[in-house]
Amino acid sequence: MLNSDYKEMLQILLEEDVKFIVVGAYALAVHGYPRATGDLDIWIKPDSQNASKVLCCLKRFGAPLYSLTEKDLMENETVFQIGVIPRRIDIITSITGVEFDEAYDDCIKVQIDGMEIPVLSLEKLIKNKEATGREKDALDAKLLRKKYNPQ
Template sequence: MITLNPKDDLTIVCKLFIEKDVKFLICGARACALHGYIRATEDIDILVQNNKKNIEKVIECINELYPHLEEVTVDDLISNIVLKILDEPELDIMLSAWSVTYEEAQKDVCKVVFNNLEIPFLGLESLLKSKETEREQDKWDSKILREILKKKHKTKE
């Protein structure tokens, strides 16, 4: 079991999401790190299930984490590709990670225990698919992740 500082942003955010029973997956650079590719990041990327009840829970979490911000609404999340919260902790919340939905990502979810919390991360193949964008950072991430996947398949042989 990996233990992080209980004040770590990832722990704080995930603890609240788990307490509120939000259906979510950690994606982006933090998921890359889980799969062996560590790079600097300032934010926590979170893919959430796209249904009204879940989105309402997400909004409840956001408003609890950031009581000093103007209230965020369900429409704010639905009408944006990514809902960016540029505060501490910095969050990017999305209903799809490029073309990957929460439901689709269930096929290869990786659950990891941090500070006694079972945190769900995007699996390697879903993470790779989520990186199929035109962003330079995603192209680079994709290249490294493909090599990790190739090594993973060789070890199974």
């Protein structure tokens, strides 16, 4: 179950037909490894059409946009944070080791709070976790591989 902010943001993204994928700890939980987290990571497709839709969604949500532009949402490695932990929403334009289009084509759709949410596939989640170079992500990847390939 999602908190009200997460639910509202995801609903708006779906209504505006934004191309996005839930990644990070929420994706990890979908694949069987729930972990405490203080944010929801939403990976958006960084192109002009999608960036325009995302900006519209952020305005509808009431996010403080400051100087955020469509151009920012088309550049790799942009992270736009809304709110504070434990209800922060991170809008990101890239993740390590995976390209958006291949991940979007391979994502899984999960029913959460009456919505069909695109979530990073297990294969792409492992690929991302292995590529970050962070110890906790390497451990996550190892646990996921062990669970789904228990040889």
